[in-house]
Each structure stands twice: as structure tokens, then as C-alpha cells.
Amino acid sequence: MLYLLDKEVQTVKWNGIPLYEAVSARVKETLNGDFTLTLRYPITDSYLYRLLKVDNLIKAPVPELGEQLFRIKKPVEMDDHVEVLCYHITDDVMQHSIKPIxxxxxxxxxxxxxMVQAAKTSLSPFSFTSDIVKHRDFNTKETTTLYSVLLDGAHSIVGTWEGEVTRDNFLFSIQEHRGENRGVIIT
Structure with a gap:
């Protein structure tokens, strides 16, 4: 079940308004990339579609991660439904400035x-963790965004340690391998 939450909510414990009329909801996560929810909601006499406004949150079930928060970025009203594009809550912090490290x-x-200490403003309630213990050099020369430092290319933190990011609501986890090795070879 999908739930609509106020834009200030910082927990998945409260359910909010059930979006029981949703026609479709699709979560798409690219490894070390975008994490989005695309929602199609009908225009009906319940008028719930009017509450699907920019910056409100939608709580959606995600396989293996459980309930996740997505921020509405682009609702587009069509003839008989609303198409809603949402980005994972972790995108809220991606444009924060990070001083050289x-x-x-x-x-x-x-x-x-x-990285957290070099942030110009507080990154809370977001937190960062990793299970990678390999030692490497990591340096930046100019002030840039958290996205650039964390995820953008081979010279980011994820690229330097060759990790895989798991986004779980307000937690970024960089792991050596995401998932489990079950002996399956995909060719």
C-alpha cells in the first residue's frame, strides 16, 4: 500500500493518507544511480489526486528494503489521471556543498x-556507513556537491573504493558487495 505523507516527515513509522486508488506504482533503482518511484493515480471524486503536490512524500514498499520514502518532484495532470515522478528521500541531500577533503x-x-565534517551545512538526519576496509587515498580540490563527492564517477568515494550504494531512507550504506553470492553466474 502507498501512503501520502507531509513533506516534513522524517520517519516511516506513520502511515499517513492511504493512496488506495493508485492504478500503478513502479520503483526503479539503478546501482549507484537513480532511485525513483513512478506513480499513476486516477482523477476521481475522492479528490485525493489533488494532494499529490511537489515536495510531499510517498511511502512505498520496496523489495528487500521495506518501506521507503520518495519525494514528489513532478506531478503531471492528464485527462483522467495524474502521472507522478518521485525521487528517493536521499536525493534531498545531494546538492549540499562539501568543502575540499x-x-x-x-x-x-x-x-x-x-565528507560529513566538510559539509557546509548539517547533513542530518542523513547518515553514512560502510563495510569496506581497504585503504585508499581520497582527495578533492574544490568545493562541490555531495553527489559529486559520493557518487559521481571513478574519483568519487564510491568509485575509489569500488563500492555499491544501498539507500535505506535516511541511511547511505556503501558496501563491497550488495546482496548475496548464491553461486549463480549470469551471462
Missing amino acids: GNSQVGCMMALSS
């Missing part, structure tokens, strides 16, 4: 801690 032979968790 300098690390030599540290683990991924230490680089994440340096």
Missing part, C-alpha cells in the same frame, strides 16, 4: 566521516 590511506568509513 584530503585523506591518505584511509578506509571508506573514514572518508565518509571526512
